[in-house]
Amino acid sequence: MRRRRIVAFLLLAALGLGACSADDRQLAQAFIQQWAIDHAGEITMHKLGLSDGDSYVDAAVDAADVVMKFQKAEDLMAKGRRNSDPKSMDSAMKLRPNDWTYELSRSHLALQLGDMDTYWGNWDRVGIDFPLGTPWQKVDKQSYAELLAVHKRLDTGPGSVTGYKSYKQCRALYDALAVSSGNLAGNPESTEAKSWRQREADCDQLPH
């Protein structure tokens, strides 16, 4: 008897929740429908691709493709970061060519691979595409996390530089680590920054 009551209660609860959810959905759809009736002229204007005169509205109305491309680019970039795959990263950057977070990741992958021209080229682009007035700490935060990952892949231990392809690669990595950690600490002479500078000196073992 008790079991039956529980089953009945669960059924009613499920039906009740379902009904509520469907009602809310219908309310939302009815809201959109009513809005469409009231704004038929505006809809026609947008169908013809004409500007609303407000760039926020223009952007919002025309964002569907942007979001789709962005999602695709994010997936490609995630794959590139995960697998150290420059091709995936380059494909992502073709879809979102002005995204400084992509440029930063691509530059660090190039550093990891010893492709110094691509490293510096993408670093320059970060400087161009990073929006004015935004705290540079955002760059340092992402940069330091990625540089640590690059270091983990290349480092063969203190005093050893056998993991590096060139003197330039070695110096660039430790210099970037020292600068980013110093910036994040708010002190270029922080203990962490100093320890990276010490490792940077080890690069002198490489021919240059």
Place this chain on the structure above:
Amino acid sequence: MTDMARSSDGQGPVPPAPVRKKKRGCFASGCLMIFGALLIVTVVVGGLLLRIPQQLGILPSGEKLLQGTPDRAAAAAILDQVAAAGVDTTGLSLYVFPVEGQDGTLAYAVLDTSAGFHFSTGTDANPLPDLFGKLASGSTVDEANIEQVAIAYRDESGRTLGVLTAPTGVIRQFVAGEIDEEAFSKQLHGDVDLGAVLDAVKAP
């Protein structure tokens, strides 16, 4: 010889051949102008529908306006705030984009019913304006300088029924009760797939 020539059997005069009235032609009668005007209208409308002015950069396109780097951290923080306000964020994606030529940003939410989105139950308010309110509230919205909020709503098949958008200030007026739902609706802008909306309304 008069103009009344005799017939070959000589039985009577042959009536003069009727002078064929020269037609004025399409050009002179103006139909060419009408045809030309129709052609121009067709080309203009076709060009607009194919978004050629946007491709040529004459009219603004979403791609150009939203080419900046999105604020992923702000989007994640706002989603957390929305979840904390009792909204199930399954099927709800949020993007915060800078808008070219503007100081502020656009928060663009996608409610994808086909990905499991459903409105939170238990509120008396209409769920769509209610969600606008939740997306426009909280400190992250100010920190990320969100000036405009947009909601795109997709049905069970993943079709976008439409996108509605309003300035953050207007949404906050609505949340504060300074304007009612009707006034809020009037201040919304957007675009709607009329076919999809009608289908959705017909569906049980």
